Amino acid sequence: MANGRESVYGMTQRQFDYATQFIKLKHGIRDMLRYPKRELIVNFPVKMSDDSVRIFTGYRVHHSTSRGPTKGGIRYHPDVTLDEIRALAMLMTWKCAVVDIPFGGAKAGVICDPKKLTREELEHLTRRFTTEISIMLGPERDIPAPDIGTDEQVMAWIMDTYSMQKGYSVPAVVTGKPVSMGGSLGRSEAPGRSVAIIAQQAAKYSNINLDHATVAVQGFGKVGSTVAQCLAESGYKIVAVSDSKGGIYNSRGLAPAAVKEHRKEAGTVLGYRDADIITNERLLELPVDILVPAAVEMQITGDNAERVKAKIIVEGANAPTTPDADRILEERGILVVPDILANAGGVVVSYFEWVQDLQVFFWDERDINARLEKVMVNAFKNVVAVREEKKVDLRTAALILAISRCNEAIMTRGIYP
Numbered sequence: 001m002a003n004g005r006e007s008v009y010g011m012t013q014r015q016f017d018y019a020t021q022f023i024k025l026k027h028g029i030r031d032m033l034r035y036p037k038r039e040l041i042v043n044f045p046v047k048m049s050d051d052s053v054r055i056f057t058g059y060r061v062h063h064s065t066s067r068g069p070t071k072g073g074i075r076y077h078p079d080v081t082l083d084e085i086r087a088l089a090m091l092m093t094w095k096c097a098v099v100d101i102p103f104g105g106a107k108a109g110v111i112c113d114p115k116k117l118t119r120e121e122l123e124h125l126t127r128r129f130t131t132e133i134s135i136m137l138g139p140e141r142d143i144p145a146p147d148i149g150t151d152e153q154v155m156a157w158i159m160d161t162y163s164m165q166k167g168y169s170v171p172a173v174v175t176g177k178p179v180s181m182g183g184s185l186g187r188s189e190a191p192g193r194s195v196a197i198i199a200q201q202a203a204k205y206s207n208i209n210l211d212h213a214t215v216a217v218q219g220f221g222k223v224g225s226t227v228a229q230c231l232a233e234s235g236y237k238i239v240a241v242s243d244s245k246g247g248i249y250n251s252r253g254l255a256p257a258a259v260k261e262h263r264k265e266a267g268t269v270l271g272y273r274d275a276d277i278i279t280n281e282r283l284l285e286l287p288v289d290i291l292v293p294a295a296v297e298m299q300i301t302g303d304n305a306e307r308v309k310a311k312i313i314v315e316g317a318n319a320p321t322t323p324d325a326d327r328i329l330e331e332r333g334i335l336v337v338p339d340i341l342a343n344a345g346g347v348v349v350s351y352f353e354w355v356q357d358l359q360v361f362f363w364d365e366r367d368i369n370a371r372l373e374k375v376m377v378n379a380f381k382n383v384v385a386v387r388e389e390k391k392v393d394l395r396t397a398a399l400i401l402a403i404s405r406c407n408e409a410i411m412t413r414g415i416y417p
Contacts, residue, residue, distance in 0.1 A: 008297050008319050009087035015323055016090070019399035022390050025407055033093075033406055036086055037104075038062045042132040046125045049118050056125060058110040060133040062142065063089035066409040069140055070106035071096060071175075071347055073147025074154070076125075080109035091318055092347070095340040097402035099379045101351045106142055108133065114149045126154050130161040137162060139172035139358065145350050146176040152188070156181055172357035175350035184353035185365040186372070187346075192226025192294075192316065193369065194345020194376050199231060199290055199314045201380045202337050206312055214288040216240040216310070218247070218280055219295030220259065220269050223316045223343065227292050228256035236290070240283050243268055244295075247283045248275035285309060293320035300325045308334065315339040330393045338395035340402065341383055348375050 006014075013034060020030055040060045045053050059082050062070045072092040085107045092105030110129055114122055136142050146155055155174045159181065162173045171182030179185060186193075203213060213236045217224045220241045228238045238256055240249040245268040248254065254275060262272045270277060284291065284300060287309040293299050294316025300308060302324030313329065314337045315321060321329070321336060329336050349372055356362045363371075387397035 006322070007081075007083045007087070009083040009090075011298070011319060011322055012087040012090050015395065015399060016403070018323070019396050019403060022392065022396070022400050023404055023407065025403075029407055029410055032410065033064065033403060036061050036063045036089055037065060038136070039082070039086070040133055040136055041082065042129070044128050044132050046121065046128055048121055048124075056110055056112055056129070058108065058129050058132065059085045060108040060136050060142075061085045061089040061106060062136065063105040063107075064093040064406060065104045066406050066413065067097060067104055068102035069104065069138075070142045071103035071145070071350060072106035072108065073145045073176075074108040074110070074129075074150050074158075075147035076110050076112050076114040076149030076154075078111060078113045080111045085109045088318060091340055093406065094399060094402035095344045095347055097405040098340050098383065098398050099344045099348055099375055100382075100405070101348060101375075103143075103347065103351065106144075107147075108144060109147075112149075122154070123157055126157040127161045130158045131165070134162060134165060137173060139170060139354070143172070143350070143354060144174050145346070152176055152178045152183060155183075172354050175353040177353070182353075182357045184349055184356055184362070184368060186368040187349045187353055188222065189226045190349035190372060191343045191346035192223040193230055194348065194372060195223065195227045195292060195294070195314055195316045195342045196230035196234070197345070197373055197376045198337055198342045198380055199227070199236075199292065199312070200234060201377060202312050202314060202335060203290065205380075205384065206335055208289050208311060210235050213237065213290065214239050215290045215292065216283050216286045216288045217292045217294055217316070218242050218283050218299065219293065219317060220263060221294070224292065224294035225256060225260050225263075227294060227316055228254075229260070231290075232256050239288060240278065240286055241269055242278070242280050242283050242295070243270075244280075246270050247278045247280055248272050249278045249283070249286070250275045290314060292316045295320070298322055300329075302328065305329055306332075308332075310334065313337065314342050316343055318343070326393065326395060336394060338398050341379060341394070341398045344379070345372055345376060348372055 088107040096103040177183035237253040291310035300321040305325035305328035
């Protein structure tokens with residue numbers, strides 16, 4: 001709890017605690033899944049462009065290895081904390097289990113502002129951080145991916161650094177790499193594409209008429225812009241989008257591709273023609289059919305949940321809705337599709353990339369997208385089945401499914417020694 005506000009780690013643990021009421025778990029197994037398996041904190045030097053040396057702090061956390069090697073992104077951000085990384089590693093375990101791919105959860109972060117680093121400094125930081133956490137990495141052990149503040153170039157540096165230490169190329173040690181280095185087609189769009197797939201499944205489940213369906217997207221970055229484009233191509237009307245500087249609204253609909261081009265030139269969605277300016281807070285309260293919070297954590301809280309007017313919330317960001325908000329939204333009959341289901345497309349296609357690297361055989365983008373849709377639709381149906389059996393909200397249903405699968409793996413493997 002910081003400044004009276006619950007941490008994202010406390011929030012994920014509270015969600016876990018609630019879900020485990022519906023599952024028969026041994027006490028020790030419950031504790032095993034409630035806390036990370038291992039954590040590494042590193043303080044490391046980086047030579048800067050002016051020849052000075054600066055110390056950075058980074059973290060890598062493995063939450064669970066019961067279902068396979070760990071998987072999770074690396075973020076570069078000035079507000080990174082160990083508790084945040086713990087929470088995101090835990091969410092990755094549930095995300096992998098919900099979509100039934102053989103990974104456990106991990107996450108990493110470095111406290112820095114990548115926008116204030118030169119390209120040379122960013123490369124030095126990445127290679128040194130990779131070396132510091134290399135004892136945890138490996139294609140059969142722990143496979144990082146991009147996250148906030150990192151991209152395919154950072155993944156290329158990680159892959160190269162690890163490969164130099166091994167003496168041969170190891171493409172499968174990271175995912176989200178450039179296609180020229182063994183990356184997968186469709187990987188960068190996968191998280192947003194999966195949110196769009198799940199949004200459409202949720203709309204059908206809720207009997208929303210496609211011809212009049214309206215959508216608002218908070219956060220018009222990689223995920224949000226892809227969601228907006230995919231849904232617009234499927235006939236949904238995108239009426240509002242936003243970024244960190246504010247949002248735009250047009251009841252007649254926006255053209256996501258044109259907004260994306262404007263943002264590329266202007267650095268923000270603000271100023272886009274034929275649209276009114278609104279705040280991020282106002283966007284969350286628009287009377288739309290589908291709301292996609294795809295920005296940052298803890299945006300829908302107990303303070304504003306009563307003012308949310310959307311029929312469905314599909315989480316594009318990680319942990320954008322607090323437990324207090326979940327309770328209010330459930331009471332009001334608003335369907336919340338959780339992050340661990342909706343935005344799992346990134347880790348699904350990362351799994352595809354890992355498989356392709358290991359077998360040195362690559363699929364075309366049409367095949368990737370078809371495989372992704374099949375996995376996501378099946379996952380949605382499985383979560384809905386748990387929801388209807390247990391009479392719980394979708395987040396709790398997804399957690400019940402994920403925790404049960406992890407518990408089954410632990411009990412089947414047995415406790416060593």
